Amino acid sequence: xxxxxxxxxxxxxxxxxxxxxxxxxxxxxxxxxxxxxxxxxxxxxxxxxxxxxxxxxxxxxxxxxxxxxxxxxxxxxxxxxxxxxxxxxxxxxxxxxxxxxxxxxxxxxxxxxxxxxxxxxxxxxxxxxxxxxxxxxxxxxxxxxxxxxxxxxxxxxxxxxxxxxxxxxxxxxxxxxxxxxxxxxxxxxxxxxxxxxxxxxxxxxxxxxxxxxxxxxxxxxxxxxxxxxxxxxxxxxxxxxxxxxxxxxxxxxxxxxxxxxxxxxxxxxxxxxxxxxxxxxxxxxxxxxxxxxxxxxxxxxxxxxxxxxxxxxxxxxxxxxxxxxxxxxxxxxxxxxxxxxxxxxxxxxxxxxxxxxxxxxxxxxxxxxxxxxxxxxxxxxxxxxxxxxxxxxxxxxxxxxxxxxxxxxxxxxxxxxxxxxxxxxxxxxxxx
Amino acid sequence: xxxxxxxxxxxxxxxxxxxxxxxxxxxxxxxxxxxxxxxxxxxxxxxxxxxxxxxxxxxxxxxxxxxxxxxxxxxxxxxxxxxxxxxxxxxxxxxxxxxxxxxxxxxxxxxxxxxxxxxxxxxxxxxxxxxxxxxxxxxxxxxxxxxxxxxxxxxxxxxxxxxxxxxxxxxxxxxxxxxxxxxxxxxxxxxxxxxxxxxxxxxxxxxxxxxxxxxxxxxxxxxxxxxxxxxxxxxxxxxxxxxxxxxxxxxxxxxxxxxxxxxxxxxxxxxxxxxxxxxxxxxxxxxxxxxxxxxxxxxxxxxxxxxxxxxxxxxxxxxxxxxxxxxxxxxxxxxxxxx
Numbered sequence: 001x002x003x004x005x006x007x008x009x010x011x012x013x014x015x016x017x018x019x020x021x022x023x024x025x026x027x028x029x030x031x032x033x034x035x036x037x038x039x040x041x042x043x044x045x046x047x048x049x050x051x052x053x054x055x056x057x058x059x060x061x062x063x064x065x066x067x068x069x070x071x072x073x074x075x076x077x078x079x080x081x082x083x084x085x086x087x088x089x090x091x092x093x094x095x096x097x098x099x100x101x102x103x104x105x106x107x108x109x110x111x112x113x114x115x116x117x118x119x120x121x122x123x124x125x126x127x128x129x130x131x132x133x134x135x136x137x138x139x140x141x142x143x144x145x146x147x148x149x150x151x152x153x154x155x156x157x158x159x160x161x162x163x164x165x166x167x168x169x170x171x172x173x174x175x176x177x178x179x180x181x182x183x184x185x186x187x188x189x190x191x192x193x194x195x196x197x198x199x200x201x202x203x204x205x206x207x208x209x210x211x212x213x214x215x216x217x218x219x220x221x222x223x224x225x226x227x228x229x230x231x232x233x234x235x236x237x238x239x240x241x242x243x244x245x246x247x248x249x250x251x252x253x254x255x256x257x258x259x260x261x262x263x264x265x266x267x268x269x270x271x272x273x274x275x276x277x278x279x280x281x282x283x284x285x286x287x288x289x290x291x292x293x294x295x296x297x298x299x300x301x302x303x304x305x306x307x308x309x310x311x312x313x314x315x316x317x318x319x320x321x322x323x324x325x326x327x328x329x330x331x332x333x334x335x336x337x338x339x340x341x342x343x344x345x346x347x348x349x350x351x352x353x354x355x356x357x358x359x360x361x362x363x364x365x366x367x368x369x370x371x372x373x374x375x376x377x378x379x380x381x382x383x384x385x386x387x388x389x390x391x392x393x394x395x396x397x398x399x400x401x402x403x404x405x406x407x408x409x410x411x412x413x414x415x416x417x418x419x420x421x422x423x424x425x426x427x428x429x430x431x432x
Numbered sequence: 433x434x435x436x437x438x439x440x441x442x443x444x445x446x447x448x449x450x451x452x453x454x455x456x457x458x459x460x461x462x463x464x465x466x467x468x469x470x471x472x473x474x475x476x477x478x479x480x481x482x483x484x485x486x487x488x489x490x491x492x493x494x495x496x497x498x499x500x501x502x503x504x505x506x507x508x509x510x511x512x513x514x515x516x517x518x519x520x521x522x523x524x525x526x527x528x529x530x531x532x533x534x535x536x537x538x539x540x541x542x543x544x545x546x547x548x549x550x551x552x553x554x555x556x557x558x559x560x561x562x563x564x565x566x567x568x569x570x571x572x573x574x575x576x577x578x579x580x581x582x583x584x585x586x587x588x589x590x591x592x593x594x595x596x597x598x599x600x601x602x603x604x605x606x607x608x609x610x611x612x613x614x615x616x617x618x619x620x621x622x623x624x625x626x627x628x629x630x631x632x633x634x635x636x637x638x639x640x641x642x643x644x645x646x647x648x649x650x651x652x653x654x655x656x657x658x659x660x661x662x663x664x665x666x667x668x669x670x671x672x673x674x675x676x677x678x679x680x681x682x683x684x685x686x687x688x689x690x691x692x693x694x695x696x697x698x699x700x701x702x703x704x705x706x707x708x709x710x711x712x713x714x715x716x717x718x719x720x721x722x723x724x725x726x727x728x729x730x731x732x733x734x735x736x737x738x739x740x741x742x743x744x745x746x747x748x749x750x751x752x753x754x755x756x757x758x759x760x761x762x763x764x765x766x767x768x769x770x771x
Contacts, residue, residue: 206644207458209558209581209617214645278442279559323537323567325560327580 008050009033010424015055015385018358020062020374027060032381035423039377055385058418061358062373063095063126063382065365067185067263068239068311069336071097071128072402074115075104080316080402082116083123085336088401090125090428092312092336093361093384093417097126098369101133102160108133108144110152117153125427126420127382129155129369134173134184140165143176150180155369156237158185161286161331171228178234183368185237188221188246189213189287198327200242200288204273210327213288215243222246226253229260237368238262240313242287244297251306261368262306264298265313266339267407269346271295281322281329282405285313299351308364310343310357312336316403334403338394340386341413348414354388381424390416443565447761450754453565453574454747456583457624465628469593471746472739478515479741488749489518492549498577499525499555504713504737505577505587509552512744518550536560537567544569549755550748551575558582558617571759573751575744581617587712588621590743592629594736595667598708602626606664608635608655610693611671611720612642614682618712619671620650627651637661637693641682658693665703669710670695670720686719696722700730708732 010032017027017040029044030037039047069089072080080088089097099116101107107116113130120128132149134157136142146157157177164170164186177184194217199205201212222238226249229236238250241264250262267285272292275283283289301307315332322329343361346352366373375383391412396404420428441460444453449464457465478484494513498506506522513520525539543551550573553561558580565574578584592602599605607626613619613636626634634652636643648654655661662668673689683689700709709721709731717723726733 201645203646203649206646206649207620209579209583209620211581212645279562320535324535325555325557325563327557327559328536 010051010053011044011047011049012053012055012060012385013045015058015060017375018059018061018355019376020362022355022359022363024059024355027055030060030375032421032424035381035425037375037377037379037381040375053385053419058385058387060375060383060385062362062375063384063420063422064093064339064361065369065371065373066094066097066312066314066336067237067309067365067368068100068265069097069314070100070102070316070332071116072316073103073119074112078318079321082119082128083125084400084402085314085316086120086124086126086128087428088314088399089336090420090422091400091417092338093340093386093420094312094336095126095382095384095420095422095427096129096371098129098131098155100160101131101138101158106133106138107131107154108136108138108149110145110148113149113152113154126422129153131155131185132157134159134177135164138162141169143173146177146182147180150182156183156185158187158239161187163189163191167224167228170225171232174228174232174234174236178232181235183235183237185239186225187239187287188218188225188241190217190221193217193220198284198286198288198331199276200273200290202273202291204277208277208279210276215245215290215294218243218287219245219249222249226250226258226260230256230258233259236260240265240268240287240311241298241307242268242290242294244294247297247301247306254306261308263309263311263365264302264307265335266310266342267313267333267335269295269299269302269310269352270342271407276326279326281324281326282333282407282409284326284329284331285333286331299346302360303352303356305356308360308368310339310360311365312339314401316401317405318402319404322405334399334401334406337399337401338406338408338413340417341392341415342407344388344415345413381421383421384417385419386415386417388415390414392416443562446754446758448757450757451747451750452754452758453561454585454751455561455565455574455576457585457588457621457628460628462628462630465589465592465625468589468743468746468750469596471750472589472593472742475515475742475745476739478745479738484515485517486515487517489513489516489752492518492752493547494518494520494550494552494748495543495548496520496522496552497525497543497554498523499553499560500578502554502578505554505740508737508740509575509577509744512741512748515741516745516749518748521548536563540564540568544572548572550752552577554578556580571755573755575747575751578617581615581620583621584617585621586740586744586747587618588625589747590736590739591622591669591710591712592625593739593743594710594732595708597735597739598732599666602629602631605631605666606633606635607631607667607669608637608661608665609652609669609671610637610658610661610695612673613638613647613671614642614644615674616671622669623650623652635661639683639692658699659702662699662702665707667708667710668695668700668703670715672712672714673716673720690719694718694720694722695725697724697728700725706730710736713737
């Protein structure tokens with residue numbers, strides 16, 4: 001498959017079209033000019049174009065949107081940077097990533113936000129939407145200048161993977177963010193209950209003597225956040241849920257009218273605590289991989305639409321961060337390039353429909369950050385063309401990310417991204 | 433979706449089923465455990481000779497890598513290695529490169545460069561010996577001398593040897609482990625060994641704060657009341673209570689713990705008359721056990737120490753044998769490939 005530059009017109013024929021509204025159909029032809037989709041159907045088919053892409057056997061979908069991606073820039077160049085990690089995102093079929101505020105310095109000021117945006121526009125392969133730190137230095141105590149962060153271009157605010165010091169400060173964070181209509185994204189974790197743990201408090205921690213994080217560390221925090229969001233009226237987004245009971249609580253809160261959305265990391269849908277049974281530090285993640293019952297409930301939550309989005313929670317690390325006994329390693333895996341393939345394994349096993357998988361990678365996250373990813377005339381040509389059954393093998397050489405600690409390294413995966421376009425510009429072309 | 437082979441055997445056994453590392457008892461079958469006990473039995477006699485040496489590890493270099501302090505375990509490993517005629521290097525890691533910021537991987541590379549044949553590893557982090565075994569040069573055997581809360585397989589095996597010496601076999605035995613199960617690597621390994629060797633019942637007796645979640649999944653029953661838990665026991669194993677456990681609301685006081693879970697003569701009288709009393713040491717008299725019991729006729733605590741040397745000789749010689757067998761197998765495969 002070949003594709004041209006942004007200036008040239010592009011016609012895509014063949015394949016299956018996932019139009020972004022949640023349905024799939026045979027591709028009636030799609031014409032792109034000057035970065036936008038200009039025609040779909042007979043008009044597109046009959047048009048002359050500078051480049052033609054034959055997508056037979058492939059799926060054409062809006063570009064994926066990731067609500068949680070660590071680009072590591074500024075400050076942690078040994079783990080990755082905007083250039084390397086946005087190219088990795090393009091390899092994974094993503095056209096937009098939300099940049100975590102966990103940088104050095106922390107993105108708690110408009111200056112850092114501008115730094116990220118400038119880096120993204122000069123060196124980035126995909127669109128980068130900064131997420132600001134809701135507290136200064138992510139210390140969980142003092143509010144950041146939220147109005148300034150919003151004006152600088154932050155699409156939401158969060159405290160990254162760190163906790164807020166207490167419920168009183170959490171309540172004030174929500175009330176202040178609500179003032180500016182900012183969505184707050186929180187990873188729910190009660191710090192006192194999580195303590196020094198680093199794995200799910202369950203069968204594997206008991207067997208291996210690992211320090212556990214009980215499920216209630218998440219569910220207690222989810223309940224607290226839902227009640228405070230209900231009271232303050234803020235738009236709450238719960239990030240990276242790991243427990244089935246959290247999904248139930250989100251569904252119940254929605255019925256009461258609480259403005260809450262939620263996401264789950266793809267690895268939480270595919271792996272359980274058992275992945276740590278061999279002390280494999282690649283699967284040291286936070287929140288931890290939980291039980292099989294939790295995994296199934298999370299998948300069901302995506303299928304039912306209670307969980308709006310699937311995220312990569314991409315956290316590239318240098319070798320030293322993972323090359324140690326499990327308790328001494330840093331949490332997180334290099335995931336953005338394998339999100340689609342892992343999702344398609346769930347589709348193949350019959351646990352998740354392909355439409356819901358794609359909706360959770362496009363429409364769901366789009367709504368949360370104010371984007372309307374769809375394949376329609378007039379829309380920006382941000383799209384991903386992937387072959388759902390073509391196989392590839394993640395290995396250190398094939399991964400674009402600086403982080404090489406990917407799940408299933410060395411195992412063949414199905415579902416290969418052939419072409420990723422951002423505003424009509426090819427940012428990833430397989431076998432180019 | 434399984435990402436990896438989570439069984440420990442891909443690391444610690446050769447393709448022929450022989451030990452090449454000794455990291456955990458998980459995955460080791462009754463036949464192999466019995467083989468370890470039988471081999472240890474044969475080494476007990478070595479300690480009774482005037483010249484206490486056999487030449488099984490002559491010319492081999494054993495490095496005691498103790499990242500966590502221990503006098504008893506390190507001494508018995510050192511004695512075991514010397515009785516096998518190995519050259520022994522004891523490294524005090526608390527004053528070595530690791531404390532100066534060197535990574536564990538780099539420390540290992542340096543030690544391997546000294547042509548070591550075996551590392552005996554104690555580490556405060558669960559899984560550290562697995563990490564080392566996974567990253568060490570082929571041919572170097574790793575023996576776990578206790579990692580975090582995970583496993584202390586040689587301690588469990590010397591306990592099994594002591595039980596077998598006094599009870600003959602494991603069939604029909606009722607065994608209780610009392611105290612801090614949550615933090616105990618010894619208890620995890622003991623439960624595994626007792627189940628595999630055929631004990632009838634393994635009980636854990638402790639307050640809820642000192643029990644891991646779903647501990648029954650390890651293969652034991654739970655008893656909160658010591659008087660009930662002592663009934664019909666053949667073996668009671670007391671665990672050491674670390675004084676720092678009083679913090680963080682795990683226990684209100686040593687006094688209350690001793691009153692409820694400390695082993696005294698009255699509680700011991702509730703067990704079978706020939707019930708033996710064990711303790712991995714060092715014991716805290718008046719915290720987990722009273723002196724009259726620790727020094728009494730049913731105590732086998734000092735037998736455990738003696739058996740520690742024989743078990744460690746057995747494990748070290750078997751792991752080295754497994755490494756040699758694997759090397760020979762690979763050599764034959766290479767030669768077969770060339771032919």
